[in-house]
Amino acid sequence: MSGPLVVLVGPMGVGKSTVGRLLAERLGVSYRDTDDDIVAAQGRTIAEIFAGEGEDAFRAIEARAVARALAGHGGVLALGGGAVLDAGTRALLAGLPVVFLDVDAGEAVRRIGRDPGRPLLAGDPRRRWRALAEARRSLYTQVARAVVDTTGRAPAGVVEAVLAALAPRATHV
Numbered sequence: 001m002s003g004p005l006v007v008l009v010g011p012m013g014v015g016k017s018t019v020g021r022l023l024a025e026r027l028g029v030s031y032r033d034t035d036d037d038i039v040a041a042q043g044r045t046i047a048e049i050f051a052g053e054g055e056d057a058f059r060a061i062e063a064r065a066v067a068r069a070l071a072g073h074g075g076v077l078a079l080g081g082g083a084v085l086d087a088g089t090r091a092l093l094a095g096l097p098v099v100f101l102d103v104d105a106g107e108a109v110r111r112i113g114r115d116p117g118r119p120l121l122a123g124d125p126r127r128r129w130r131a132l133a134e135a136r137r138s139l140y141t142q143v144a145r146a147v148v149d150t151t152g153r154a155p156a157g158v159v160e161a162v163l164a165a166l167a168p169r170a171t172h173v
Helices: 016-027 034-042 046-053 055-072 087-093 105-112 125-143 155-166
Strands: 006-009 031-033 076-078 098-102 146-149
Touching: 006 016, 006 155, 016 031, 016 076, 016 155, 031 034, 034 046, 034 055, 034 076, 046 055, 055 087, 087 125, 098 125, 098 155, 105 125, 146 155
Parallel strands: 006 076, 006 098, 031 076, 098 146
Antiparallel strands: none
């Protein structure tokens, strides 16, 4: 197996899960989310892992989950928003069909709401989201083959944009 057909990265609230499921359906492949893998393997939510062990422990768990998924999944794979923080993960993503889904801060916060399952947004979600997204933006663009803005777009339109962004380019001889 050569790895996933598409890997979706980006901040929380960008639509990785929604777009990933639709994209997988469109391509006739399976969908996998590393956050779901972590919850299933750990038997507790990400918020519970953060609260009980802290962010560093969560990031170590996440890096292992991403490495397993990259090695063993041939469909569409969505990574958690902070997965790109790990240098080993970024190295594993090199050369893969990675798409950075981007979104406006206001729309992301509207999509997320005040979800208690998102521990990094506690307090002032808009300010915290903006700070996290900006701090990680260069890492998302570093690993991505393409960037697709999801702001104001229906999920089906984002799927079309992802497919167009990853389509092989015709070359002139």
